Amino acid sequence: xxxxxxxxxxxxxxxxxxxxxxxxxxxxxxxxxxxxxxxxxxxxxxxxxxxxxxxxxxxxxxxxxxxxxxxxxxxxxxxxxxxxxxxxxxxxxxxxxxxxxxxxxxxxxxxxxxxxxxxxxxxxxxxxxxxxxxxxxxxxxxxxxxxxxxxxxxxxxxxxxxxxxxxxxxxxxxxxxxxxxxxxxxxxxxxxxxxxxxxxxxxxxxxxxxxxxxxxxxxxxxxxxxxxxxxxxxxxxxxxxxxxxxxxxxxxxxxxxxxxxxxxxxxxxxxxxxxxxxxxxxxxxxxxxx
Amino acid sequence: xxxxxxxxxxxxxxxxxxxxxxxxxxxxxxxxxxxxxxxxxxxxxxxxxxxxxxxxxxxxxxxxxxxxxxxxxxxxxxxxxxxxxxxxxxxxxxxxxxxxxxxxxxxxxxxxxxxxxxxxxxxxxxxxxxxxxxxxxxxxxxxxxxxxxxxxxxxxxxxxxxxxxxxxxxxxxxxxxxxxxxxxxxxxxxxxxxxxxxxxxxxxxxxxxxxxxxxxxxxxxxxxxxxxxxxxxxxxxxxxxxxxxxxxxxxxxxxxxxxxxxxxxxxxxxxxxxxxxxxxxxxxxxxxxxxxxxxxxxxxxxxxxxxxxxxxxxxxxxxxxxxxxxxxxxxxxxxxxxxxxxxxxxxxxxxxxx
Amino acid sequence: xxxxxxxxxxxxxxxxxxxxxxxxxxxxxxxxxxxxxxxxxxxxxxxxxxxxxxxxxxxxxxxxxxxxxxxxxxxxxxxxxxxxxxxxxxxxxxxxxxxxxxxxxxxxxxxxxxxxxxxxxxxxxxxxxxxxxxxxxxxxxxxxxxxxxxxxxxxxxxxxxxxxxxxxxxxxxxxxxxxxxxxxxxxxxxxxxxxxxxxxxxxxxxxxxxxxxxxxxxxxxxxxxxxxxxxxxxxxxxxxxxxxxxxxxxxxxxxxxxxxxxxxxxxxxxxxxxxxxxx
Ligand SMILES: Nc1ncnc2c1ncn2[C@@H]1O[C@H](COP(=O)(O)OP(=O)(O)OP(=O)(O)O)[C@@H](O)[C@H]1O
Ligand SMILES: [Mg+2]
Numbered sequence: 001x002x003x004x005x006x007x008x009x010x011x012x013x014x015x016x017x018x019x020x021x022x023x024x025x026x027x028x029x030x031x032x033x034x035x036x037x038x039x040x041x042x043x044x045x046x047x048x049x050x051x052x053x054x055x056x057x058x059x060x061x062x063x064x065x066x067x068x069x070x071x072x073x074x075x076x077x078x079x080x081x082x083x084x085x086x087x088x089x090x091x092x093x094x095x096x097x098x099x100x101x102x103x104x105x106x107x108x109x110x111x112x113x114x115x116x117x118x119x120x121x122x123x124x125x126x127x128x129x130x131x132x133x134x135x136x137x138x139x140x141x142x143x144x145x146x147x148x149x150x151x152x153x154x155x156x157x158x159x160x161x162x163x164x165x166x167x168x169x170x171x172x173x174x175x176x177x178x179x180x181x182x183x184x185x186x187x188x189x190x191x192x193x194x195x196x197x198x199x200x201x202x203x204x205x206x207x208x209x210x211x212x213x214x215x216x217x218x219x220x221x222x223x224x225x226x227x228x229x230x231x232x233x234x235x236x237x238x239x240x241x242x243x244x245x246x247x248x249x250x251x252x253x254x255x256x257x258x259x260x261x262x263x264x265x266x267x268x269x270x271x272x273x274x275x276x277x278x279x280x281x282x283x284x285x286x287x288x289x290x
Numbered sequence: 291x292x293x294x295x296x297x298x299x300x301x302x303x304x305x306x307x308x309x310x311x312x313x314x315x316x317x318x319x320x321x322x323x324x325x326x327x328x329x330x331x332x333x334x335x336x337x338x339x340x341x342x343x344x345x346x347x348x349x350x351x352x353x354x355x356x357x358x359x360x361x362x363x364x365x366x367x368x369x370x371x372x373x374x375x376x377x378x379x380x381x382x383x384x385x386x387x388x389x390x391x392x393x394x395x396x397x398x399x400x401x402x403x404x405x406x407x408x409x410x411x412x413x414x415x416x417x418x419x420x421x422x423x424x425x426x427x428x429x430x431x432x433x434x435x436x437x438x439x440x441x442x443x444x445x446x447x448x449x450x451x452x453x454x455x456x457x458x459x460x461x462x463x464x465x466x467x468x469x470x471x472x473x474x475x476x477x478x479x480x481x482x483x484x485x486x487x488x489x490x491x492x493x494x495x496x497x498x499x500x501x502x503x504x505x506x507x508x509x510x511x512x513x514x515x516x517x518x519x520x521x522x523x524x525x526x527x528x529x530x531x532x533x534x535x536x537x538x539x540x541x542x543x544x545x546x547x548x549x550x551x552x553x554x555x556x557x558x559x560x561x562x563x564x565x566x567x568x569x570x571x572x573x574x575x576x577x578x579x580x581x582x583x584x585x586x587x588x589x590x591x592x593x594x595x596x597x598x599x600x601x602x603x604x605x606x607x608x609x610x611x612x613x614x615x616x617x618x619x620x621x622x623x624x625x626x627x628x629x630x631x632x633x634x635x636x637x638x639x640x641x642x643x644x
Numbered sequence: 645x646x647x648x649x650x651x652x653x654x655x656x657x658x659x660x661x662x663x664x665x666x667x668x669x670x671x672x673x674x675x676x677x678x679x680x681x682x683x684x685x686x687x688x689x690x691x692x693x694x695x696x697x698x699x700x701x702x703x704x705x706x707x708x709x710x711x712x713x714x715x716x717x718x719x720x721x722x723x724x725x726x727x728x729x730x731x732x733x734x735x736x737x738x739x740x741x742x743x744x745x746x747x748x749x750x751x752x753x754x755x756x757x758x759x760x761x762x763x764x765x766x767x768x769x770x771x772x773x774x775x776x777x778x779x780x781x782x783x784x785x786x787x788x789x790x791x792x793x794x795x796x797x798x799x800x801x802x803x804x805x806x807x808x809x810x811x812x813x814x815x816x817x818x819x820x821x822x823x824x825x826x827x828x829x830x831x832x833x834x835x836x837x838x839x840x841x842x843x844x845x846x847x848x849x850x851x852x853x854x855x856x857x858x859x860x861x862x863x864x865x866x867x868x869x870x871x872x873x874x875x876x877x878x879x880x881x882x883x884x885x886x887x888x889x890x891x892x893x894x895x896x897x898x899x900x901x902x903x904x905x906x907x908x909x910x911x912x913x914x915x916x917x918x919x920x921x922x923x
Contacts, residue, residue, distance in 0.1 A: 004743075004744050004745070005739070005743040005744060005745045005822075009739075009743065009822055010739070010743075010745055012735065012823070013735045013736065013738060013739035013743060013822070014735075014736060014739045014745070014751070016732070016735065017732040017733065017735045017736035017739075018736070020732065020788075020791040020792045021755070021758070021792045021794075023773065024766060024770050024773070024789055024791070024792050025758050025761075025766055025792055026758070027769065027773075028765070028766035028767075028768075028769035028770045028773070029758075029761065029765055029766060029769075031768075031769035031772075032765050032766065032768060032769055035768060035769070089660070089663065092656050092659070092660055093660060095652070095653060095656055096653060096656060096657060096660070097653070099657055099660075099661075103657075103660050103661065103664050105905075105908055106664030106665070106667055106668050107663065107664055107667050108911065109667060109668050109671070109901075109904065110667055110668075110670075112847050112900050112901075112903075112904045112911070113671070113851075113897050113900060113901075114850070114851035114853070114868065114869050114872075114896065114897065114900070115851065115853065115869075116851070116853050116869035116870075116872055116873050117868075117869065117872055117893045117896045117897050118670060118671075118893075118897075120872065120873075120876050120889060120893050121670050121671075121673070121674045121890070121893055122670060124677070124886065124889075124890075125670060125673065130685060130686055132673060164667065164670075167667075168667065182374070182376065184372050184373075184374055184376035185376050185378060187343050187363075187372070187376065188370075188372055188376040188378075188437075189378075189389070189393075190343065190362075190363045190364055191341060191343070191363055191364070191368070191369070191370045192364075192369075192389055192390030192393055192437070192441070193364040193365075193367075193390060193393050193394055194364065194389070194390075194393040195364065195393075198393050202389070202392075202393075203378060206380040207379070207380060209380075217760075221760065221762070224762060225762050225763065225764060227764075227853075227854045228853045228854065228869070231853075231854075231873075232873060232876070246762070246764055249764055250764075250854075253767070253768060254858065259768055262768070263765075263768055266762060266764045266765040266767075267765065269762045269764065269765070270761055270762055270765050273760050273761055273762055274757075274760065274761070276760075277757070277760040
């Protein structure tokens with residue numbers, strides 16, 4: 001008996017599990033790239049090869065550039081606060097003893113709830129006249145924005161919901177990373193005269209950096225694919241202010257049946273993701289120290 | 291003047307019973323003090339209290355005459371070498387050593403000079419760019435030492451710094467540390483549970499058990515004048531032979547032979563006779579009965595283990611003599627080297643004017 | 645880090661408890677709103693607690709749309725998907741960790757790469773494939789198209805790597821087949837990893853929205869998120885039926901909240917064990 005697998009074993013253990021992956025991932029990926037080079041509209045039986053036209057059109061299309069812009073803003077403004085808050089909460093929670101688990105439970109709860117259902121709830125919380133958010137802001141005499149119906153605030157409302165849902169997830173990852181840091185390192189730094197700020201900056205942050213990188217990638221991929229909350233809270237509006245690349249893809253493909261242009265958008269999202277993946281490999285070389 | 295003074299120190303974790311009880315010690319400038327005791331006796335706890343990593347439940351800790359109880363660790367200006375090194379995994383050897391200086395905003399040039407000097411002293415120069423994961427145990431050990439040495443301080447605390455090294459490296463490091471201490475003449479507290487380490491390194495040994503000091507003294511004093519049964523049994527390559535004495539109408543006896551007792555101080559009584567293996571001899575004709583159970587040959591000596599009147603006794607003999615397991619012979623005691631103890635108090639009982 | 649003193653811990657607890665309450669506030673507010681009357685909700689003065697709990701809102705919502713059916717659809721498809729995934733992922737993870745064959749590492753890299761890619765890229769072609777298979781607008785279609793799950797494969801691979809090699813070698817020496825080793829030795833020793841992977845995947849598929857909404861049209865095939873959103877839209881975004889919508893949302897979230905409180909420690913464990921899967 002040796003570890004070298006024979007054909008029958010490979011068939012059972014490798015080929016069969018790969019069938020769904022090939023049918024629903026690899027083949028569709030290839031077809032998508034092909035479709036993005038055509039002008040298919042889903043209804044007509046025929047279509048033509050149009051080369052890079054779809055891509056060139058996109059680059060000259062204001063809606064696309066706006067969506068790219070929105071995607072960038074949405075990604076940065078969800079990923080960074082999620083990581084920073086998740087880290088801060090984890091550090092604070094790490095000091096507690098008996099109550100830690102309970103509080104972690106509260107903070108993580110949003111992650112398990114369905115985005116669709118909770119977005120419906122949030123859409124009412126953001127309601128300018130009867131929603132609790134503006135009522136509370138009003139109590140303190142703060143400005144009461146129109147949130148979802150104002151193109152300057154709508155994206156921030158979507159961002160708030162996204163961060164709210166993801167921060168507990170990041171917190172749990174960081175909590176886990178923190179418990180794995182040997183306690184002696186902080187004592188050693190203490191003995192050497194490092195203050196709290198120095199210990200956080202010079203020991204804690206570098207030591208959780210592999211986890212930060214991991215979360216950064218996962219959260220960025222999630223942000224690039226955000227759909228549910230946008231679809232319910234704003235449907236890309238008002239006046240396109242929350243239309244991200246993915247939402248644009250959805251509109252082009254499943255509302256306007258402009259399959260060629262729509263798939264071109266996803267191929268671009270794919271390229272952005274692949275670029276990020278590549279970047280993360282390079283960064284992880286720099287960060288991994290043990 | 292004492293540089294470190296501990297007065298009536300108590301330590302309690304939560305609502306457990308005291309881990310350290312009434313600890314009193316004063317340490318002179320430049321001394322090399324070794325804390326020796328079995329695992330869990332509280333050695334690390336005392337060290338960590340001196341360092342400021344653990345709060346002091348009650349009592350006074352003074353360093354250079356100043357009360358330290360409420361001074362945070364980073365302001366005590368003491369250097370510490372941790373039991374498990376606690377090297378920063380994300381920093382190179384250079385940065386590990388330089389950390390304490392960087393934190394204190396030392397000028398770059400000065401940092402470089404100091405680190406280079408220390409690295410040179412510890413033979414770490416070829417490894418300055420490496421990360422800790424790429425170092426051997428002994429190298430990590432030296433980095434941890436370097437990190438303490440580079441600091442501008444005259445007090446070093448070391449918590450079992452050699453415990454993770456192999457036997458050979460441990461011996462070398464021992465010598466190096468002693469040498470280093472001579473050169474720097476900094477006050478050092480060294481924790482260990484290895485008595486060889488304690489005996490070869492310490493100017494002064496503090497023996498601890500169950501949170502209490504058992505004896506403080508030089509290696510010679512500790513070995514030759516144990517204050518109590520714990521020290522007598524704990525110290526030495528072989529534990530001291532302890533013979534239980536009985537009293538009858540003839541006086542005090544062991545194995546049915548009368549033992550001549552000295553007159554003790556303050557009317558104290560002794561009921562245990564202690565004697566080291568090297569202060570006993572085997573004899574074919576006279577002495578106390580001895581049945582050989584086991585022979586331990588060490589090359590330069592041999593230790594003969596046996597049973598005498600129900601007690602385990604060990605005798606050191608020259609290697610040339612031959613004995614056999616099962617042999618029924620006798621052993622004798624060098625009467626000048628007897629230690630007397632009281633079973634109930636566990637304390638040594640001193641003869642009057644001797 | 646530095647140990648906080650007792651009073652510092654109390655302050656920290658208060659701050660964190662406030663944040664924690666903020667995190668669950670939408671859930672609390674949803675629940676309270678579901679018990680209010682329309683007038684209470686739309687009234688200009690803010691009321692926090694319902695003055696007279698309207699439990700009838702729940703039966704009202706259930707009359708307007710078959711929420712229990714949706715929940716059942718979500719539950720049953722998610723269950724089947726998770727079981728199928730665990731089965732297939734176990735096979736592949738075993739091959740990737742315990743068998744030797746040419747191209748093993750390349751295969752792993754390819755699978756790793758697909759995890760990075762956005763699912764949306766596959767939607768149009770998968771849509772066509774599903775309709776060619778005749779599975780459009782069916783729960784079978786939802787199940788079949790969701791069986792791939794790279795994340796659970798990573799989790800299992802990570803778990804299987806921790807199974808001591810001697811255990812497997814001993815079994816091989818005893819003449820056990822690879823199939824038997826997988827199901828009798830590797831899977832039972834990695835039980836926790838499997839539970840973790842199952843939970844994470846179950847939540848994702850129970851809550852899934854976009855893709856199922858694309859391939860289902862008839863009410864009887866809606867998953868809970870799809871059905872809830874249709875209900876939300878059909879009631880008008882701003883209306884008299886707000887408490888009913890909240891009641892419907894409560895109904896749709898309740899199953900997961902219950903699962904969460906029962907199995908909380910496994911969720912937290914799931915996070916710990918997925919750590920280490922890096923880019
Ligand atoms: N944080 C703590 N909480 C409660 N008890 C503790 C704590 N730290 C140590 N102890 C207890 O205090 C006693 C002394 O511990 P300490 O670490 O000082 O022993 P030690 O002599 O250094 O032992 P070793 O040689 O094994 O390092 C032990 O009984 C230990 O269980
Ligand atoms: Mg210790």
